[in-house]
Amino acid sequence: MNSIVTEQKITNNNFSIKNTLNLLAEHSTIVVFLTMMFAAYFLSDKFYSVANITNVLRQSVPLGLVSLGMLYVILTGGIDLSVGSIMALVSVVVALVIPEYGVFFAVCSAVIVATLMGSCAGGLVAYFKIAPFIATLAMMTIARGLALIVSKGQPIFVDDVAFVDFGTGYFMGLPLPVYVFLFFSILAHFIYKKTTFGRLVISIGSNETATRFAGIPVERYKFAVYALSGMACGVAGVIAATRTGVGSPVLGLSFELDAIAAVVVGGASLAGGRGTVFKTIIGVLILSVISNLMNLMNISGYLQQIVKGVIIILAVVLESLKTKQ
Amino acid sequence: MQLIPIGISKMVKVEVIMREYSIVMNNVQKRFGGIHALKSVDLKVKKGSIHALVGENGAGKSTLMKVLSGIYIKDGGKITIDGQEVHFTTPRQSQEHNIGIIHQELALSKDLSVAENIFLSDLGFGGALVSTKKINRLAKLALDQLGFDIHPSTRLGDLSIAYQQMVEIAKSLAKNVNILILDEPTAILSEKEIDVLFDKLRALRDKGVTIIYISHRLDEIFKLTDAITVIKDGETVIELDPETCTENDIICSMVGRQFNQLFPEKQIPSEEVVLEVINLNTAKLLRNININVKKGEIVGLAGIIGAGRTEIARCLFGIDLIASGEIKKNGKTLHINNPADAVKLGIGLVPESRKEQGAILSRPIRENITLSNLKKTGSTFGIINRLKEITISNEFRKRLAIKLGSIEDPISSLSGGNQQKVVIAKWLNTDCDVLILDEPTRGVDVGAKSEIYNIILELTQKGYAILIISSELMEIIGLCHRTYVMSEGEIAGELIGDDMTEKNIMRMALPKRALI
Numbered sequence: 001m002n003s004i005v006t007e008q009k010i011t012n013n014n015f016s017i018k019n020t021l022n023l024l025a026e027h028s029t030i031v032v033f034l035t036m037m038f039a040a041y042f043l044s045d046k047f048y049s050v051a052n053i054t055n056v057l058r059q060s061v062p063l064g065l066v067s068l069g070m071l072y073v074i075l076t077g078g079i080d081l082s083v084g085s086i087m088a089l090v091s092v093v094v095a096l097v098i099p100e101y102g103v104f105f106a107v108c109s110a111v112i113v114a115t116l117m118g119s120c121a122g123g124l125v126a127y128f129k130i131a132p133f134i135a136t137l138a139m140m141t142i143a144r145g146l147a148l149i150v151s152k153g154q155p156i157f158v159d160d161v162a163f164v165d166f167g168t169g170y171f172m173g174l175p176l177p178v179y180v181f182l183f184f185s186i187l188a189h190f191i192y193k194k195t196t197f198g199r200l201v202i203s204i205g206s207n208e209t210a211t212r213f214a215g216i217p218v219e220r221y222k223f224a225v226y227a228l229s230g231m232a233c234g235v236a237g238v239i240a241a242t243r244t245g246v247g248s249p250v251l252g253l254s255f256e257l258d259a260i261a262a263v264v265v266g267g268a269s270l271a272g273g274r275g276t277v278f279k280t281i282i283g284v285l286i287l288s289v290i291s292n293l294m295n296l297m298n299i300s301g302y303l304q305q306i307v308k309g310v311i312i313i314l315a316v317v318l319e320s321l322k323t324k325q
Numbered sequence: 326m327q328l329i330p331i332g333i334s335k336m337v338k339v340e341v342i343m344r345e346y347s348i349v350m351n352n353v354q355k356r357f358g359g360i361h362a363l364k365s366v367d368l369k370v371k372k373g374s375i376h377a378l379v380g381e382n383g384a385g386k387s388t389l390m391k392v393l394s395g396i397y398i399k400d401g402g403k404i405t406i407d408g409q410e411v412h413f414t415t416p417r418q419s420q421e422h423n424i425g426i427i428h429q430e431l432a433l434s435k436d437l438s439v440a441e442n443i444f445l446s447d448l449g450f451g452g453a454l455v456s457t458k459k460i461n462r463l464a465k466l467a468l469d470q471l472g473f474d475i476h477p478s479t480r481l482g483d484l485s486i487a488y489q490q491m492v493e494i495a496k497s498l499a500k501n502v503n504i505l506i507l508d509e510p511t512a513i514l515s516e517k518e519i520d521v522l523f524d525k526l527r528a529l530r531d532k533g534v535t536i537i538y539i540s541h542r543l544d545e546i547f548k549l550t551d552a553i554t555v556i557k558d559g560e561t562v563i564e565l566d567p568e569t570c571t572e573n574d575i576i577c578s579m580v581g582r583q584f585n586q587l588f589p590e591k592q593i594p595s596e597e598v599v600l601e602v603i604n605l606n607t608a609k610l611l612r613n614i615n616i617n618v619k620k621g622e623i624v625g626l627a628g629i630i631g632a633g634r635t636e637i638a639r640c641l642f643g644i645d646l647i648a649s650g651e652i653k654k655n656g657k658t659l660h661i662n663n664p665a666d667a668v669k670l671g672i673g674l675v676p677e678s679r680k681e682q683g684a685i686l687s688r689p690i691r692e693n694i695t696l697s698n699l700k701k702t703g704s705t706f707g708i709i710n711r712l713k714e715i716t717i718s719n720e721f722r723k724r725l726a727i728k729l730g731s732i733e734d735p736i737s738s739l740s741g742g743n744q745q746k747v748v749i750a751k752w753l754n755t756d757c758d759v760l761i762l763d764e765p766t767r768g769v770d771v772g773a774k775s776e777i778y779n780i781i782l783e784l785t786q787k788g789y790a791i792l793i794i795s796s797e798l799m800e801i802i803g804l805c806h807r808t809y810v811m812s813e814g815e816i817a818g819e820l821i822g823d824d825m826t827e828k829n830i831m832r833m834a835l836p837k838r839a840l841i
Contacts, residue, residue, distance in 0.1 A: 195707045196699040203696060207685045213644075213676050214697045214751060215668025273687060 028318035029267050029279045032311075033286050040289065044296040050173075052292070058175040058243065060288040062087065062236040064281060065181060066255065067262040068188045069118075069232030071280045072225040074263050077205045077272025078132035080229045082121055083236075084255030085143035088248065090114045090237025092147045095156035095247025103163050111234035117143050118230015122223035136226075140256070147249040156247040167242025177239045184235065189277040201225060205272025261308075262287050265315040286311065346405075347372040347504060347535040348393070353402035355388055355559075362388045364559040366402070370504075370552075375526060375536045377550035377567070379543075381579055381798065381831070385559040386539050390506050393537075394426040395419030406504070425497030426506040431489055433496075435482035440464035442481050443496045467499050472528060487518030491525065498534075505529065506537045511545060523549055541629050542836050543572050555579055576835075580798065580827030588775075588803030589782045594622035598656075599790035600672075600759050602641070605650030610636050610814040614650070618759070618790040623781065625801035625808030625825075626794045628834045632811040634794045635677055638761045641792075642674040643667045654759065668697060673752035677763035677794070679741070683748040686737040690729055691718040693736045693747050698755045721750035725780055742766075742773020749780060760784065763794045778804055798827045810834050 024031055040047045047053075066083045073080045090110045097106035117139060124135035158164060169176045192198040200221050203211045212218045241247050266283030268275025290311055294304045348370040355363040363385050370376040378386050391397045393404070395413035404411050406422050413419045433442050440460045441448065448455045457478075464477035473491045481489060490510055497505055507526075511519045526549065530536060538550055546553060546567060553565040555578040562578045597620045605614040610633045618624045626634040639645040641652060643661035652659045654670060661667050667674070676682035684693055695702050695714050702717065703710035718732040725746045729739060736747055745765060752760055762781070766774045781791060781804065795801050801808050802825045810817045810833035817833040820826075 194709055194711075196709060197707055199692065199699065199709060203685050203688065203692070206687050207681070209682050210685050211696070212664055213642075213674060213682045215664045215673075215755075216696070217663070217665040 025318060025321050028321075029265065029282050029286070029315065032265075032315050032318070033282050033289075036286060036289055036293075040293055043293055046296050047293060052296070054170075054173075054175055056285075056288050056292045057178050059292070060284050061175075061177040061181045062240045062252075063255070063258055063262060063288065064284045065184055065232050065236035065239065066229075066259045067266075067280050067284050068184060068277065069225075069229030070256075070259040071188070071263050071266075071268060071275055071277065072201060073132070073229050074260070074268050074270060075201050075205045075272060075275055076222055076225050077208065077270075078125060078222065078225065079136065079260065079270070080118075080121065080226060081133065081136040081256045082117065082139035082143055083229065083233045083259055084252030085140045085147065086114050086117045086230055086233040087237035087240060087252035087255060088250065089117065089143045089147040089150070090234050091241040091247040091251050092151040092156060092249055093247070094238050094241050095158045096150065098158055098160050098163060103160055107238050110238055111231060114234025114237065115227055115231040118233065119223070119227040121230070122226030125226060126219040126222040144249070147251075151247065151249040153249060155249070158241065158245050158247065163242055164245045167239065167245070177243065180235065180239060184232070185277060185281055192277050197221070197224070202273055205274070207273075258287060261312050264319075265312055267315075267319050283315075286315070345371060347407060348537075349403075349405040350389075350393075351403040351405075353389065353392060353404060354400045355385075355392055355397055356400050362559055363392070363399075365561070366556060366559065367561045368554050369564070370535055370537060372407075372535055373530055373533045374551040375530050375538055375549055377546045377553040378537055378539045378556065379541070379546065379553060379575060379579060380556040381796070384556050384579075386556060387508060388559075389556070390426060390508060390537065390539065393419065394424055394506060420500065422504075423500070423502050424504045424506070425500065425502035427490070427493050427497065427508065427510060429509045431486075431493055433481055433489060433493060435480075437481055438478050439468075439475055439481055439484070439492050440477035442492055443467065443477075443499050445496070446500075464495075464499075467495050471495055471498065471525065473525065485518065487514050487521055490514070490518075490522065494525070494529075498529075503533065504535045504537070506539075508539045509541065510538075511540065511542065519545070543575055546575075547572075576828055576831050580831055589779050591623075591804075591806060592621065592782065592785055594785065594806055595620045595788075599654060600641075600792070601651075601653040602637070603651040603653065605637075605640060605652070606648045607636060607640060607645060608648045609645075611640070612815045614816055616792075616809050616816065618792050620788050620790055621785045622807065623785055623791045623793060623805045625805035626792060626811060627798065627801045627808050627830050628811035628817075629836075630796065632834065633814040634811050635763055636814075637811075638674060638676075638763050638792070638794060641667065641672060641761060668755060668757065671757045672759045672761065673697075673755060673757035675745070675748050675752065675760070675762040675765055677767070679744055679748060679768070684736045684744055687735055689733045690727075690736050690739070690747055691715065691732040694718045694721055694732075694750045694754060697751050701754065717754060721747075721753065725750055725753075726776060740773065742769040742777065745769055745773070745777060746780070749777070753784075758788060759790045759792070761792045761794070764796065765793065766795075766797070766800065798830055801825065801830065802827065812836055 066087070070080055070083065090113060093113050094106045094110040097109055121136045121139040124130045125132050166176050171179060200211065200216055203216070204218055204221055208218060237251070240251055262283040263275060263280050264270065265286055266275060266279035268280065287308070290308055291304065294307060346369050348368065350366055350368040353363055353366045366385065366389055378389070380386050388397060392399045395416040395418050398414050399412070411422060434445065437445070443464045444460045448460065461477045468475050468477065471494070473495060475484065475488055475491065481492060484492070494505070510522065514522065526536060540546055550567055553567055553570070553575065555562040555565065555575060557579060565574060598617050599620050600618040602614055602616045606612055614637060616624070626637060628634050636645060640647050643663045643666050652661060659670050661670065680686060685696065691714055695717060699709065702714045715732065721727065722729060722732060727743050727746045727750070729743060736744055739747065766777055769777065785791060793801070793805060805825065807819065807821045808825050808830065809819050810830050812834055813836050820829055
């Protein structure tokens with residue numbers, strides 16, 4: 001009891017400074033994001049235009065969807081490297097199926113293919129106890145290989161008007177894909193906050209042994225997060241194809257790194273158990289806005305990569321400061 | 326004028342005693358929070374002797390040796406090494422006084438060679454480059470001096486455990502150790518390997534190395550050691566001479582404590598057998614385990630560490646697979662492949678390691694309580710009813726008198742005893758009627774202990790069948806109706822009611838290895 005009292009005294013003394021610092025560290029992701037949005041005003045006069053903002057939002061949708069799936073995988077303490085390749089496979093499948101069976105069937109089959117690929121990774125991790133890094137690395141090259149075989153290595157153009165219209169269309173001033181992302185974000189948040197599934201995923205990431213010892217079939221949940229991540233890639237792949245009108249076997253190269261970066265910048269711990277949907281979305285926006293800003297400022301692609309890396313380090317260092325406290 | 330020579334002669338005498346003893350400990354104390362692990366330990370070890378340290382689990386043997394090797398810092402008392410008073414605050418300081426410790430679990434790298442292991446702390450002898458030739462040559466020299474017939478370039482993992490242990494000894498002695506502590510070195514050895522080890526230890530003693538030997542095996546102690554110190558509850562009880570004392574003398578001084586009023590009155594259990602284990606064997610350790618627990622009964626599993634008590638719990642809970650045998654509940658044979666199966670069949674486990682296995686430390690108390698039975702919190706389509714969850718958590722908070730700030734605080738914010746109550750609450754929130762508690766009061770202060778005992782008793786009144794694993798004999802005797810005593814993977818015996826005495830339990834628990 002004594003120590004608690006003295007601790008309180010100490011915090012009272014440094015009230016203003018320490019509490020402000022704590023608050024900043026607690027919401028480091030948001031601080032970084034707001035600072036960036038503020039800086040953007042001075043860095044480019046084109047940034048705050050309706051056309052540019054809607055463009056940024058539209059561009060962030062595939063990364064956003066994939067990151068939501070990635071968040072769940074990372075929450076369990078795993079990682080999914082296969083996301084970019086699965087997106088490519090999906091875009092190729094959807095482009096090939098549309099002329100034969102129509103848009104609806106094409107989208108369904110593409111999402112199913114993606115979920116199956118994710119399930120394979122999940123099965124390897126959960127039931128064959130293969131390290132997530134290895135299992136999804138294997139799935140990454142398999143999915144990429146499949147995409148290249150199915151497409152014969154060529155981009156496949158989609159000439160279905162409705163399909164392409166969806167990618168470029170608007171509703172109430174916002175691009176249509178943004179609504180898809182909003183829907184899945186709310187769903188992901190709801191699952192995270194309100195369901196047993198979300199609760200147990202966090203529990204597994206926090207302490208897998210104790211969760212297993214509580215009588216939870218841990219394998220089932222681990223399997224499910226990879227399947228869900230696959231499904232998210234399915235939707236993301238379809239959206240990406242609607243935007244460009246092309247099914248491409250080279251879509252989403254190194255996309256897994258962007259998605260992991262978005263989740264980590266959003267304050268999640270790669271050890272599992274920590275991370276939120278809201279902050280992951282902020283993480284996605286941070287990455288998208290950086291790219292966009294640097295494009296507007298005519299910064300070379302090479303330099304962009306360095307800046308991106310620095311921002312990621314900055315966000316994670318802020319996060320680690322919080323953990324230390 | 327005549328006083329001076331007397332004073333001098335006294336000083337000389339003291340000097341002689343100090344020389345004769347390599348280690349002298351006076352009134353050594355160590356506390357961990359509220360737990361007084363070492364109350365007052367006196368230990369005198371003669372130079373060039375093998376000195377046995379015996380006592381029950383938790384008596385303080387390992388703590389004492391960790392103090393001597395600088396892993397723990399003593400809170401009080403005096404330690405003298407070769408006449409010089411010391412106060413170790415780091416393992417390095419202990420090493421500088423040429424003290425080496427060999428823990429029960431070997432700390433060697435399996436994929437390195439024997440020589441590399443021996444010189445691991447300074448492979449380059451101050452430089453950055455490793456000369457395989459040089460370390461092999463020096464290792465060979467060291468091993469030959471000890472009479473160990475081990476080739477220095479052998480991969481360590483290819484050696485048998487006994488030889489690995491010898492490498493560990495060589496590693497200590499390569500640093501010019503002249504006090505060697507061995508903490509239950511034979512627990513993992515076969516009989517033949519033990520003979521080899523003993524020969525080497527005697528040879529070391531004859532070269533002037535002082536050895537402290539911790540063991541539960543009394544036969545070994547008689548065979549090997551020159552003096553015996555018994556400690557109990559963190560205090561030195563007696564020093565015995567293995568030439569003159571008997572096994573019974575040792576056991577009597579290890580046990581025989583005052584019974585205190587920590588325990589609630591026992592209730593009479595029903596005759597209905599709930600849990601039954603028949604001829605259970607595992608690939609590793611357990612042999613022909615037959616136990617049963619009745620409704621409303623508290624059954625103990627006693628024995629020394631490594632006897633197989635936790636392994637039984639792990640089998641019952643589906644963590645380890647059984648090789649043969651049957652587990653029955655209410656007469657029905659169970660097929661348990663994982664903990665999820667066990668929980669579905671109504672078996673709960675409060676595991677031995679609360680931090681790693683029992684609690685999700687970073688998560689709120691509320692989530693820890695409802696973890697095993699989220700269905701109960703009114704979830705249709707897997708949606709959690711937060712209000713119901715809060716109600717349930719608050720109910721358990723009251724019922725088990727869990728002292729907490731808010732049920733939303735992480736469980737790590739609680740004391741050990743209250744954490745354990747939360748882990749128990751988790752099972753009370755399920756439909757389990759068989760509860761296995763593995764060391765339920767480890768790291769729990771006395772007040773919370775008594776509360777946990779009362780909770781356990783309350784459960785028996787509700788018809789729970791309870792199996793308790795404990796290294797504290799008092800706990801077994803005070804709480805259980807019946808106890809099985811385990812030794813070396815087998816049930817060594819069963820004790821009921823007044824037959825459950827510390828002496829009887831210790832007699833059965835100590836491994837009986839045929840004297841050769």
